[in-house]
Amino acid sequence: MGAKKEIVEQKVEKITYTCDFCAKKIGGEDWPWRHECHICGRYACSAHGQYGDEPGDYPNFYCNECWKIGEDYRKTMKEIEDKMYEKIEECEKAWHSAAKSLARENNQKEKKI
Ligand SMILES: [Zn+2]
């Protein structure tokens, strides 16, 4: 009954991250959660992993193993992307020229009236 003062010990969770390839501790200036491989989920230090070349401020992180096996895939992806951009450009040009000729046609009609 009443008030009872008690000193309680607080438990704080602390996670230590280590590289899954060489057991080196990951942390310090690096953000540990950004050292988790985007594909396999293993943790890798900066010697055993790297950031991808995706556009944007936060590229994905990959362990060396996943990055290396992806070399040919990335090459193919890049080729598809380049072709895709070429096609988009072609399509855009066709659209613009169609719109321009339509505008020209309508301008001529207006002049006739
Ligand atoms: Zn390592």
Ligand SMILES: [Zn+2]
């Ligand atoms: Zn990986």
